Amino acid sequence: MLEQTGVPTPTDVSSILPGSERLSHGPIAIFECFQNIPCNPCVEACPRGAISIGLDINERPVLDETKCNGCGICLAHCPGLSIFVIDHSYSTDEALLKLPYEYLPLPKSDQTVDALNRKGEPVAVAQVKRVQQNTNKTTVVWVTVPKTLAMDIRGIAIRREG
Ligand code: SF4
Numbered sequence: 001m002l003e004q005t006g007v008p009t010p011t012d013v014s015s016i017l018p019g020s021e022r023l024s025h026g027p028i029a030i031f032e033c034f035q036n037i038p039c040n041p042c043v044e045a046c047p048r049g050a051i052s053i054g055l056d057i058n059e060r061p062v063l064d065e066t067k068c069n070g071c072g073i074c075l076a077h078c079p080g081l082s083i084f085v086i087d088h089s090y091s092t093d094e095a096l097l098k099l100p101y102e103y104l105p106l107p108k109s110d111q112t113v114d115a116l117n118r119k120g121e122p123v124a125v126a127q128v129k130r131v132q133q134n135t136n137k138t139t140v141v142w143v144t145v146p147k148t149l150a151m152d153i154r155g156i157a158i159r160r161e162g
């Protein structure tokens with residue numbers, strides 16, 4: 001289905017999600033990188049050596065969950081906008097997401113924005129916590145979202161005035 005629509009299916013997504021125990025231990029990167037393409041900037045970017053790609057550069061990245069601390073550095077280096085960070089331990093009701101964002105204008109801290117699912121449909125309200133601009137790299141926006149929807153939300157949209 002991914003090949004036809006570009007949108008990962010629930011089966012695609014469930015194949016790469018960490019277990020609930022790892023999620024409860026704090027932030028972790030999620031790699032929704034499902035295609036075999038010659039690409040590896042994420043591997044080079046990770047300061048903890050948590051990402052590996054086999055001898056064939058076309059292989060998909062594999063994350064060592066024990067090494068990843070969810071810093072989000074790899075997000076800014078991924079040309080496919082395929083990486084996200086989820087902190088499921090953020091609070092009782094909310095999760096913190098770090099999302100790649102390549103539109104202008106950029107959102108601002110404390111701004112309320114729409115949270116979008118993988119199809120780009122608004123599904124919740126998100127609160128911007130931080131906008132991390134990276135020179136010549138992708139901006140990373142930190143948002144809090146309802147924990148129950150954290151695995152569905154993969155983008156944000158600034159609300160139009162009026
Ligand atoms: S979030 Fe940080 S530690 Fe985890 S894979 Fe990315 S760069 Fe490495």
Ligand code: SF4
Nearest residue numbers: 033039041042078080
């Ligand atoms: S940089 Fe992004 S697109 Fe390239 S292999 Fe890593 S996760 Fe996939």
